[in-house]
Amino acid sequence: xxxxxxxxxxxxxxxxxxxxxxxxxxxxxxxxxxxxxxxxxxxxxxxxxxxxxxxxxxxxxxxxxxxxxxxxxxxxxxxxxxxxxxxxxxxxxxxxxxxxxxxxxxxxxxxxxxxxxxxxxxxxxxxxxxxxxxxxxxxxxxxxxxxxxxxxxxxxxxxxxxxxxxxxxxxxxxxxxxxxxxxxxxxxxxxxxxxxxxxxxxxxxxxxxxxxxxxxxxxxxxxxxxxxxxxxxxxxxxxxxxxxxxxxxxxxxxxxxxxxxxxxxxxxxxxxxxxxxxxxxxxxxxxxxxxxxxxxxxxxxxxxxxxxxxxxxxxxxxxxxxxxxxxxxxxxxxxxxxxxxxxxxxxxxxxxxxxxxxxxxxxxxxxxxxxxxxxxxxxxxxxxxxxxxxxxxxxxxxxxxxxxxxxxxxxxxxxxxxxxxxxxxxxxxxxxxxxxxxxxxxxxxxxxxxxxxxxxxxxxxxxxxxxxxxxxxxxxxxxxxxxxxxxxxxxxxxxxxxxxxxxxxxxxxxxxxxxxxxxxxxxxxxxxxxxxxxxxxxxxxxxxxxxxxxxxxxxx
Numbered sequence: 001x002x003x004x005x006x007x008x009x010x011x012x013x014x015x016x017x018x019x020x021x022x023x024x025x026x027x028x029x030x031x032x033x034x035x036x037x038x039x040x041x042x043x044x045x046x047x048x049x050x051x052x053x054x055x056x057x058x059x060x061x062x063x064x065x066x067x068x069x070x071x072x073x074x075x076x077x078x079x080x081x082x083x084x085x086x087x088x089x090x091x092x093x094x095x096x097x098x099x100x101x102x103x104x105x106x107x108x109x110x111x112x113x114x115x116x117x118x119x120x121x122x123x124x125x126x127x128x129x130x131x132x133x134x135x136x137x138x139x140x141x142x143x144x145x146x147x148x149x150x151x152x153x154x155x156x157x158x159x160x161x162x163x164x165x166x167x168x169x170x171x172x173x174x175x176x177x178x179x180x181x182x183x184x185x186x187x188x189x190x191x192x193x194x195x196x197x198x199x200x201x202x203x204x205x206x207x208x209x210x211x212x213x214x215x216x217x218x219x220x221x222x223x224x225x226x227x228x229x230x231x232x233x234x235x236x237x238x239x240x241x242x243x244x245x246x247x248x249x250x251x252x253x254x255x256x257x258x259x260x261x262x263x264x265x266x267x268x269x270x271x272x273x274x275x276x277x278x279x280x281x282x283x284x285x286x287x288x289x290x291x292x293x294x295x296x297x298x299x300x301x302x303x304x305x306x307x308x309x310x311x312x313x314x315x316x317x318x319x320x321x322x323x324x325x326x327x328x329x330x331x332x333x334x335x336x337x338x339x340x341x342x343x344x345x346x347x348x349x350x351x352x353x354x355x356x357x358x359x360x361x362x363x364x365x366x367x368x369x370x371x372x373x374x375x376x377x378x379x380x381x382x383x384x385x386x387x388x389x390x391x392x393x394x395x396x397x398x399x400x401x402x403x404x405x406x407x408x409x410x411x412x413x414x415x416x417x418x419x420x421x422x423x424x425x426x427x428x429x430x431x432x433x434x435x436x437x438x439x440x441x442x443x444x445x446x447x448x449x450x451x452x453x454x455x456x457x458x459x460x461x462x463x464x465x466x467x468x469x470x471x472x473x474x475x476x477x478x479x480x481x482x483x484x485x486x487x488x489x490x491x492x493x494x495x496x497x498x499x500x501x502x503x504x505x506x507x508x509x510x511x512x513x514x515x516x517x518x519x520x521x522x523x524x525x526x527x528x529x530x531x532x533x534x535x536x537x538x539x540x541x542x543x544x545x546x547x548x549x550x551x552x553x554x555x556x
Contacts, residue, residue, distance in 0.1 A: 003203065006154045007104040008068035010202070012061045015072055018198030019054035021208055023047050025194050032187035034178050036460040036471055037479070042187040045082030045372055045398070049089060050195065052079020052374070064103050069096035069113075077405065078376040084188035086375070086401040087121050087133050088195075094120025107152040111144035114161060124401075131175030133188030139168035140196065155203040162196045169193055182464055240273040240290040243313040244297055247286045249547070251305040258303045260285070265304075272297045290315065306516060308547035309366065310350065338412075341434055341441075342385025345393040345425055346373060349546030352422055352513060359429045362387070368396045368422070378406035382414055389413045389438045391445065395425035397482070413438070417445045420482070421454040422544075423511065423554030454481050455498045455553035457491065459517075476550075492522060495551050496529055502555040503534050510537045511554040513544030518551060526551070 003010075022029075022043075029043025056075025057068055073096035076089035098116035099105055105113065118141045122128050143164035148157045169189045173180040201208040250260065265285065266278045273291030280286070285304070291297050294312045301307060343361045347353040348368040356364050363381040367373045378399075382390050390412050394403040397420040407414035415438060419425040431448035432441050456479040460471045471477060471487040478486040478498030486497045503510065510530060514523050523541060530539050537555075544552060 002153045003155050004152050005104045005106055006065060006110055006203075008062045008065040011065050012057050012068050014199040014202040015054050015057045015068075016198075017202040017208070018195040019047075019050040021198035021201070022050050022191060022194045026191075029187050029191045029194070031462075032184045032190055034182050034184065034187075035466070035484070036462045036464050036473075037458050037477065037484075041372070042082065042084050043191060045085040046088055046188065046191040048374070049076055049080045049082075049085030052076060052376075053089075053092065055079075065105055066096075066099050066102045069099050072096065077409075078374065078379075080375045080402055080405060081372045082398045083401050084133055084191060085372075086405055087125065087137075087188065088192070089375075089405070090121040090124040091117035091137055091192075094118070105154075107154045107157040108145075108148040110154050111141065111148035111157050111161070114141040114144050117141070129176070131172040131179060132186050133192050135172060135175060136165050136168045136186070136189035136192050140165035140192075155200065158196070158200045158203055162193070162200050165189075165193050165196050178466070182466060238316050240275075240292050241314060241316045242291055242294045243275075243288075243315050244273075244291050244294040244311075245286075245288045246298060246301060246310040247284050247308045248301045248305045249284055249308055250282075254304055260304050269297065269300065272300070308516060309371075311366070339387045340389065341432075341438075342382070342387030342390040342412075343393070343429060343432065344378065344381045344385050344390055345429070346378075346395045346399055347422065348549075349513075349515060349544045351543045351545035352552075355426065355513075355542055355544070356429065359426065360432065361393075361429065368394075368399060372396065372398050372402065375402045375405045375409070378403050379409050382406060382410050382412060387412065389415065391432065391441070392416045393419045393425040393428055395419050395422050415442050417442070417449060419449055421452075421456070422513065422546075422552055423452050423454045424449045426511075426554065427452040427556065451556060453502050453555040455479065455502045455551070455555065456549050457495050457498060457551040457553075458549045460487065491550060492525055495526055495553075498551075499526075499530065499534070499553065502553060503537060507534075507537050507555050509540065509554075509556045510534070511540040511542070511556075513542050513546065513552040513554075515544055515546040515549050515551065517548070522550070 026043035026047035029046065030041055033042055053072045053076035056071045060067060060071035062068060073093045076092050080086045080089040094117035095113045098113035118138045121134060121137065125134065128134050140161040144157050144161040147160040151157065169185050172186040172189055176186065179186060197208060262278060262280045266276065269278065269287065269289060270276050272293060273289045275290040277288040278285060287301060289297060298307055344363045345356045345361045346365045346368045347356050353364045353366065362385040365373045365377055365381050378392065382392065392403045392407065392414060394400045394416065400418045403416045407416050417428050419428055427448040428445035431444040436444065458477055460473055460475045460477055463472050465471065466484060469484055469487050475487045475489060476491045476494040477484050478494045480498065480501050485501055486494050488494045512526065527539055527541060530537065546552060
């Protein structure tokens with residue numbers, strides 16, 4: 001049956017199917033990430049972004065495609081994570097602008113909206129790279145326009161766009177040599193193809209995904225806190241005083257002694273408190289619980305692997321502070337006076353976060369390498385900083401675009417210093433001076449950032465060959481800035497080779513942040529090596545407690 005027009009309700013169906021199909025295949029998209037470092041999360045980021053958009057659409061379904069598209073754009077904008085998530089949000093931001101005010105669109109208008117999305121996304125990216133999601137979206141829109149000039153059936157236009165998107169995806173290795181070397185197609189482009197496959201299925205009245213919109217762990221935590229708040233009127237009524245969140249990364253030797261069963265894990269943890277939430281997969285289990293003995297909870301979790309992303313908050317203190325604040329201020333209290341400057345930064349690891357706070361950061365967002373914060377999380381942190389001018393340090397290349405998007409949403413003056421590593425962020429923050437103007441600070445922070453060399457040691461998550469280096473799953477890899485320069489089974493050997501590459505005759509200071517997977521003996525070995533082989537440099541050591549990266553090294 002020919003479908004000459006597309007209204008809001010059918011478009012909402014397309015969004016839900018596209019989001020669900022992407023969710024079904026998010027791990028497959030993750031697996032396409034080129035670099036074997038443990039932050040291959042393009043699929044996760046796109047899924048979380050699209051889920052945010054689909055949730056907003058679900059709450060605003062109507063016949064009016066302009067309104068539904070606007071809801072999608074808003075949800076995507078706030079939920080965007082990682083570069084692919086931000087680009088996805090820009091594609092549908094442009095789409096929404098093109099159909100603004102329209103009750104329904106025909107095939108050509110639909111194709112034109114896809115093209116408008118591509119135009120918007122290309123403008124949002126400072127240096128567009130072909131062979132990525134941008135190329136796939138561009139070629140799909142081009143074909144949609146071509147077909148729509150002769151064929152007004154919306155489904156036919158979408159089908160042509162999807163066929164071309166798949167063809168463009170297969171051509172991505174020819175455009176990006178690194179994809180060809182590793183033998184994969186672009187992960188972001190693959191994610192977009194999954195979205196478009198869901199779109200077409202909805203237009204044809206078919207169902208290709210069994211996934212349902214799942215409530216995220218964060219949503220469940222918010223619900224648990226809401227329920228907890230409803231049940232506690234007075235601070236003294238709080239029975240379990242510590243909101244405890246953490247993740248356990250499974251370890252084979254521990255699982256051999258204590259085989260993991262989610263049901264048993266949940267049942268035994270329930271003895272430690274209330275508001276318990278447990279979400280597990282093959283590699284991790286994430287836990288949220290209100291407990292009076294968080295130490296015992298962590299010890300129990302440690303039976304199955306290593307603890308990461310630990311967060312413990314004293315809820316009695318929080319509650320007393322809120323109650324006290326409400327008591328001492330009228331209901332329409334005047335807002336606190338904004339300070340001249342605020343600093344927002346992103347950190348992985350409690351030790352790294354504490355270092356940033358010690359250097360003057362006003363808000364530290366948890367995440368970065370393995371869990372990119374969303375645009376909304378960064379925007380919230382900017383608000384909390386409560387300053388006339390806020391500097392944002394993303395500290396990860398995949399967070400920079402979301403930070404810039406959050407800056408555009410803010411009513412404050414926001415300056416994003418595009419730090420791509422934690423050492424860059426720390427160097428930039430050290431260069432900040434409250435006595436200088438915003439422009440002077442921006443120049444000084446950018447200059448400091450450019451003078452830092454970053455080294456990182458992490459573990460390969462897959463076999464691959466990249467830049468001529470053969471890497472096996474489980475190898476330790478040394479990254480000089482963004483490039484893998486060494487891989488070996490020996491962690492210390494890799495770290496020493498990385499240091500040798502980072503340090504030259506102009507180097508003066510080496511700062512080592514050791515993570516959860518580094519021992520004190522290993523740290524002492526590395527420091528001894530530096531004192532023997534590079535005695536001209538000053539060495540600083542901090543316990544960053546970062547996950548997945550035993551050593552993060554700054555050389556200035």
